[in-house]
Amino acid sequence: MSLAPRAVLVHRTSEYEELLARHGTHGQAGFFLSSRGRAIEEPAARHLRARRTLAEVAAAVPLNWRQARVERADLDRFLFGPEDVVVVVGTDGLVANAAKYLSGQPVVGIDTEPGRGLGVLVRHRPEETARLLAAAVSGSAVLDELTMVEAVADNTERIRALNEIYLGRSGHQSARYRLTAGAGTGRGGPGADPGATEGAGRERTPVSETQASSGVLVGTGTGATGWLRSLWRERSSGLPLPGPADPRLLWFVREAWPSPATGASLVAGVLERTDVLRLTVESDRLVAFGDGVESDALELTWGQSIRLGVAETRLRLLI
Structure with a gap:
């Protein structure tokens, strides 16, 4: 019996999460940024947008599929399988980070911040996830095969x-x-x-x-x-x-x-x-x-x- 497809959601720790890990609280992180002419609201808002996008993508995975999540720092320890469809939720650079650990699995790039980056590799919006996953396993997907x-x-x-x-x-x-x-x-x-x-x-x-x-x-x-x-x-x-x-x-x-x-x-x-x-x-x-x-x-x-x-x-x- 063949395994059900698995959607592997690749994401990364946000700047806001890194600030909290370093400074402990929202207030301390805000004080640190304000001393350098920045406001905590901007990274906090970007963090919320990224989390919402990740949740929307996860909810679009079919119920009969398996699902896994991997953070960028853990990519070198994650075992990708041949039946995986890799969904990168983030930036172009995150697609490149994941690519070196793959062996031909189809990749879907979901942009968490349209307009902020070039969007060369994260070409899609979260609402397209279900359609793209279905195309990836049905053989109807159109693929770019990029040289490495x-x-x-x-x-x-x-x-x-x-x-x-x-x-x-x-x-x-x-x-x-x-x-x-x-x-x-x-x-x-x-x-x-x-x-x-x-x-x-x-x-x-x-x-x-x-x-x-x-x-x-x-x-x-x-x-x-x-x-x-x-x-x-x-x-x-x-x-x-x-x-x-x-x-x-x-x-x-x-x-x-x-x-x-x-x-x-x-x-x-x-x-x-x-x-x-x-x-x-x-x-x-x-x-x-x-x-x-x-x-x-x-x-x-x-x-x-x-x-x-x-x-x-x-x-x-x-x-």
Whole structure:
């Protein structure tokens, strides 16, 4: 007997709740904000709107479905199942936070504050929830399949991200590593057996350079509205930005420092579907994390290598 669908409602702690956790009471939180020229009423009102939206979405889940809730801080410990429909109730950034833990489940984005953000990923209103859930399980839903980026370390640990993956020092100080571009072309992506790519796909001679920089950023078309775009604009880059569904990534080295031992010529490029960017660590400790969540990072040390490329898994977002 197959399991009933499960609606997993993803939400996050509000600013108001964080203020209460820190200051204890509404009055103390209000006093703290007033001393900095803000009023407690604004975060309190936003908190109430978000709670009402979450309650409305929960009430729209069919009675014969299972239901679960997960807060953003607990996503890395939550086990998503293949029968889940993931309902993100919040902002675009919350969809990105959830995406790295999914493996093809359909995602519905519900905007708690229409007009406050771009609404690129949270495209729907709470009153649409019942219809969207029905479409997700009936096969009638129209889906955007958004490209993700994946990093795989030589010890097989991996992370995925919807916007971008950053590699460097945790404090963004100078990191030492050897960068190889054009490596691992062929079938399989960054997680494949390197031997399986030999002779497959197009041939390209890898180019390497030892660098000292404040890190490397590898981003998707979805990330091209954020951090990746800021680097692209700063460089006045001629590389075409990918679209969210394009199986193509852009990468940039941040503030590469030229010296007798390090270079600064290999600082930007494109990764097509089967391309891999390889980084070999020459520092005590580097980290790789996705979408700004450094608390869920891979840690790398001397001699370790990591490969980045287009992930086979995509975010399946209901239109």
